[in-house]
Amino acid sequence: MSKRIDVKDLNVYYGDFLAVEDVSINIEAKSVTAFIGPSGCGKSTFLRTLNRMHEVLPGARVEGEVLMDGDNLYGPGVDPVTVRSQIGMVFQRPNPFPTMSIRDNVLAGVKLNNKKISKGEADVLVERSLQSANLWNEVKDRLEKPGSGLSGGQQQRLCIARAIAVEPQVILMDEPCSALDPISTLAIEDLINDLKDQYTVVIVTHNMQQAARVSEKTAFFNIAGTGKPGKLIEYGNTQTIFNNPNVKATEDYVSGRFG
Numbered sequence: 001m002s003k004r005i006d007v008k009d010l011n012v013y014y015g016d017f018l019a020v021e022d023v024s025i026n027i028e029a030k031s032v033t034a035f036i037g038p039s040g041c042g043k044s045t046f047l048r049t050l051n052r053m054h055e056v057l058p059g060a061r062v063e064g065e066v067l068m069d070g071d072n073l074y075g076p077g078v079d080p081v082t083v084r085s086q087i088g089m090v091f092q093r094p095n096p097f098p099t100m101s102i103r104d105n106v107l108a109g110v111k112l113n114n115k116k117i118s119k120g121e122a123d124v125l126v127e128r129s130l131q132s133a134n135l136w137n138e139v140k141d142r143l144e145k146p147g148s149g150l151s152g153g154q155q156q157r158l159c160i161a162r163a164i165a166v167e168p169q170v171i172l173m174d175e176p177c178s179a180l181d182p183i184s185t186l187a188i189e190d191l192i193n194d195l196k197d198q199y200t201v202v203i204v205t206h207n208m209q210q211a212a213r214v215s216e217k218t219a220f221f222n223i224a225g226t227g228k229p230g231k232l233i234e235y236g237n238t239q240t241i242f243n244n245p246n247v248k249a250t251e252d253y254v255s256g257r258f259g
């Protein structure tokens with residue numbers, strides 16, 4: 001239920017604009033990898049290339065390879081919809097379907113993939129996904145109530161349950177806590193820690209304490225100036241990136257000197 005991702009020589013474009021240049025990175029299975037760096041350096045753009053979400057924008061494209069356990073996600077004949085079901089995504093703002101019940105929200109991705117399951121199987125899947133998202137106890141008595149009736153932190157955990165229900169190999173998270181209060185943020189961080197037992201997790205975060213708390217590996221991206229492409233500057237063990245980085249720009253960034 002967990003796969004590694006190897007990126008080779010990836011360039012990412014919006015039309016003619018090269019937004020991210022020449023990234024090669026090996027993301028380990030069953031681990032949490034954090035992407036950090038100043039605004040505009042391409043963290044979110046690069047993240048979205050890992051499950052072929054980038055190309056949903058007209059003119060957006062990539063060059064290079066993204067391999068999941070050796071299979072090129074951009075190879076000929078690969079269906080992006082299948083890729084997205086194997087590599088789930090959680091966004092900055094919790095986005096449950098507001099009028100849908102909590103239960104149906106959990107099942108939404110599964111139904112979107114046209115998977116037919118019985119009511120009994122659905123019940124098991126809903127409970128298991130909500131348990132994995134540390135939300136079951138809070139919602140088990142109101143599964144038929146709308147998802148929009150939950151707090152922001154609960155809604156984000158509901159979105160994580162929805163991602164998990166599809167049984168992905170990898171979960172991508174784009175600043176999943178930036179719209180949440182500190183208590184909900186800690187709940188999500190605890191959850192991320194649990195998720196890595198089963199999944200490969202990649203998280204974009206502006207919060208360096210968060211990167212230090214949740215991840216084993218950290219990738220620091222930077223940008224030389226407006227209009228220039230973002231680049232991967234340094235990648236390594238989170239401890240090393242925060243305490244003993246090799247590159248001066250990394251040290252300046254993690255010590256709060258810019259960005």
Ligand SMILES: Nc1ncnc2c1ncn2[C@@H]1O[C@H](COP(=O)(O)OP(=O)(O)OP(=O)(O)O)[C@@H](O)[C@H]1O
Binds near residue numbers: 014039041227
């Ligand atoms: N839809 C788009 N069309 C054109 N350019 C875009 C689009 N989205 C992002 N960009 C550009 O791509 C570059 C990288 O943006 P991206 O949002 O990936 O950076 P980021 O590091 O995630 O920033 P932040 O931390 O502010 O979210 C920026 O120059 C940005 O302006």
